[in-house]
Amino acid sequence: MISMAGKAVRRWWALFVLPTFLAFIIGFIVPFIYGVYLSFCKFTTVIDAKPVGFSNYVKAFQDKTFLHALGFSTLLTIVTTIIINVVAFAVAYLLTKSIRGSNIFRSVFFMPNLIGGIILGYIWMLLLNGVLQHWGRTLTYSAVYGFWGLVILVCWQQIGYMMIIYIAGMQSLPTDVLEAASVDGANGRQTMFKIIIPLMMPSITVCSFLTVTNGFKLYDQNLALTAGNPMKMSEGLALNITNTFYGVSGQEGVGQAKAVLFFILVAVVALLQNKLTTSKEVAA
The missing domain is CATH 1.10.3720.10 (MetI-like)
Incomplete structure (x- = not known):
């Protein structure tokens, strides 16, 4: 038999997961995707990036x-x-x-x-x-x-x-x-x-x-x-x-x-x- 606390967790699980999920998105996914984009750019800071194609990989x-x-x-x-x-x-x-x-x-x-x-x-x-x-x-x-x-x-x-x-x-x-x-x-x-x-x-x-x-x-x-x-x-x-x-x-x-x-x-x-x-x- 599921307790009241268990029912609350099952009902509001998304609310409990949201802070960790947002931290994972902000701290890992976004920097990773932007890092892949920067690998195709010439830059000195992240705000002056200019695409150069595959020349960096070459x-x-x-x-x-x-x-x-x-x-x-x-x-x-x-x-x-x-x-x-x-x-x-x-x-x-x-x-x-x-x-x-x-x-x-x-x-x-x-x-x-x-x-x-x-x-x-x-x-x-x-x-x-x-x-x-x-x-x-x-x-x-x-x-x-x-x-x-x-x-x-x-x-x-x-x-x-x-x-x-x-x-x-x-x-x-x-x-x-x-x-x-x-x-x-x-x-x-x-x-x-x-x-x-x-x-x-x-x-x-x-x-x-x-x-x-x-x-x-x-x-x-x-x-x-x-x-x-x-x-x-x-x-x-x-x-x-x-x-x-x-x-x-x-x-x-x-x-x-x-x-x-x-x-x-x-x-x-x-x-x-x-x-x-x-x-x-x-x-x-």
């Missing part, structure tokens, strides 16, 4: 630094997605066993995620440069050092967060299925790859989606760790777009076009990844 694809940043971010995303998910899954599996102090370990692994990206970037810059200086090198010596420095930083920051998601998934696994596998004589490898991983696919879908999108959207860590040096060779997509928009006068339209391309890329990759992993999910 300039974006002709920009070698943008294409290099695309390759850099793609490779970084692939490497970090694999490392983060494999390590986070392994740590979660270990911490769901009867290990003394497992709750403390969970907190320790999760703590890096609570620290801001800029702070983490500067901390790891000091640490890694301190190690590399023994060989007369720094993170900005070549793009290779900057790349692996970012890999270490991103993995260290995100493994704990993904670990929590995997732990939640493992704790919800049906125990009767695991017990049946044990009774049937399944060894540890068979149990892992034939039962646990297929049943964990919803958690894997979430974690892989987050790591893929985070890899492409990486900005503050990239800025603090290398700032794109040397010669923009360790510059990711987000940093390249920002440097184009704010770094060169008259290139705001090109920067906006890059941002639209960036949005399309991340959306397509995330949807494909989500569809791929979702198709492998099985009913528990």
